[in-house]
Amino acid sequence: MAILEILTYPDPRLKMIAEPITEFNADLAVFIANLEETLRAAPGGVGIAAPQVGILQRIVIIDVSSKPKIKHHGRLILINPEINHWKGFAIGREGCMSVPDYTGKVVRAEQIELSAQDESGTRQHYQMEGYEARAVQHELDHLDGILFIDRLISRRHDLFHR
Amino acid sequence: MTQWFMLTLVGKDRIGIVARVTTALYQGGCHLGEASMLRMDGNFTIMLMVHFPGTKAALTALLAPIADELQLHIHIDPSVGEQTTRQEPNVQISVHSADRAGIVAQVTSILAAAGLNILDLESDIGGHANNPFYIMQIEGVATRGIEALQQALQTWHQTSEQTIEVRLTPITTTIF
Numbered sequence: 001m002a003i004l005e006i007l008t009y010p011d012p013r014l015k016m017i018a019e020p021i022t023e024f025n026a027d028l029a030v031f032i033a034n035l036e037e038t039l040r041a042a043p044g045g046v047g048i049a050a051p052q053v054g055i056l057q058r059i060v061i062i063d064v065s066s067k068p069k070i071k072h073h074g075r076l077i078l079i080n081p082e083i084n085h086w087k088g089f090a091i092g093r094e095g096c097m098s099v100p101d102y103t104g105k106v107v108r109a110e111q112i113e114l115s116a117q118d119e120s121g122t123r124q125h126y127q128m129e130g131y132e133a134r135a136v137q138h139e140l141d142h143l144d145g146i147l148f149i150d151r152l153i154s155r156r157h158d159l160f161h162r
Numbered sequence: 163m164t165q166w167f168m169l170t171l172v173g174k175d176r177i178g179i180v181a182r183v184t185t186a187l188y189q190g191g192c193h194l195g196e197a198s199m200l201r202m203d204g205n206f207t208i209m210l211m212v213h214f215p216g217t218k219a220a221l222t223a224l225l226a227p228i229a230d231e232l233q234l235h236i237h238i239d240p241s242v243g244e245q246t247t248r249q250e251p252n253v254q255i256s257v258h259s260a261d262r263a264g265i266v267a268q269v270t271s272i273l274a275a276a277g278l279n280i281l282d283l284e285s286d287i288g289g290h291a292n293n294p295f296y297i298m299q300i301e302g303v304a305t306r307g308i309e310a311l312q313q314a315l316q317t318w319h320q321t322s323e324q325t326i327e328v329r330l331t332p333i334t335t336t337i338f
C-alpha cells in the first residue's frame with residue numbers, strides 16, 4: 001500500500017475527463033487500496049476521486065460516516081458512477097483537497113439517485129441526501145474535470161432557503 | 163519594498179471604472195488580492211487589496227491620473243495581507259422588518275454581545291416608497307458558539323416590541 005500524491009490546482013490532469021473502468025482485476029484492487037489509504041491519510045477527508053491522484057479513471061471513494069447525525073451508506077467504492085435523478089437544491093460551503101486554502105459556496109442537489117459498480121463490478125443503486133449527496137456530487141465532478149471553483153455562486157448569495 | 167495596501171475608491175458609477183483602475187494597477191506592477199466592488203446609490207465603490215512593490219506615495223501617484231479623470235475619491239492604507247489567516251463564516255443571519263428604526267443597531271449589538279464577529283453584512287430597502295421594508299444579511303463567526311447567538315436572539319425576541327424576523331442558519335464548510 002502507498003499514499004499517493006494529491007494533485008493541486010492548476011494541474012491540467014484535474015481538468016481532464018476520466019475513462020470508464022472495464023476490467024475488475026487485481027491491479028484495480030491495488031489501486032483502490034492505495035486511493036483509500038490516501039483518503040484516510042488526509043485530515044478530515046471524506047471523499048476522493050482517482051483523477052486527484054493523476055489516474056484518469058472513473059473511480060471515487062466516499063466515506064462520510066465520521067460526520068455525526070447524518071444519513072449515510074458508510075464506506076463506498078463507486079466505479080463508473082452515474083447520477084440518475086436529482087431533487088431539490090441547497091447551497092453549501094465547499095473546499096477541496098486539490099484546491100488548497102480556499103472555500104466557496106456551491107449549489108448541489110439535496111437528494112440524488114446514484115448507481116455505480118462496486119469493487120467486483122456489480123452495479124449497485126443508492127438513494128442519498130444532504131451531506132453524503134453533496135460529497136458524491138463533488139467527487140463525481142472530478143471524473144468530468146470539473147472543480148468546485150467552476151461552480152461557485154456569489155458570496156453574497158443567501159444560504160439554505162428550504 | 164514589497165507590501166500590501168488596502169485601497170478604497172468611490173466615485174459616480176460609469177462603465178469601465180473597474181477596467182481602468184485595475185489596468186493602471188497591473189501596468190504599475192501591482193497584484194490584486196481580495197476585493198469588494200459594489201454599486202451603491204449611483205456611486206461605484208471599490209475596496210481592494212493590492213500588492214505593490216513601492217511606497218504609499220508611489221501608489222497614490224500611480225492612481226492619480228485615473229482618479230482625476232474619473233473623479234474618484236481614493237484612500238490608501240498600508241495593510242498586512244492576511245489571506246492565510248482569513249476567517250470563514252460559520253453562521254448566517256437573515257433579518258427583515260417593516261419597522262426600520264434602529265434595526266441594524268439593535269440586532270448587531272445583541273449579536274456582538276453574544277460573541278458574533280461579523281465578516282460580511284449586506285442590507286437593502288425593498289417595497290414601495292410609502293411602505294418600505296428593510297432587509298439585512300449577515301455572515302460571521304460565532305466565537306462563543308451558535309447556541310449563544312440563538313439564545314440571545316430568543317431572549318430579545320420575547321421582550322422586543324418591534325416585529326422583526328430574524329433567521330439564523332449554521333454554515334458548515336467541508337473540504338471534500
Ligand SMILES: [Zn+2]
Pocket residue numbers: 095096097098138139142338
Ligand atoms: Zn475535490
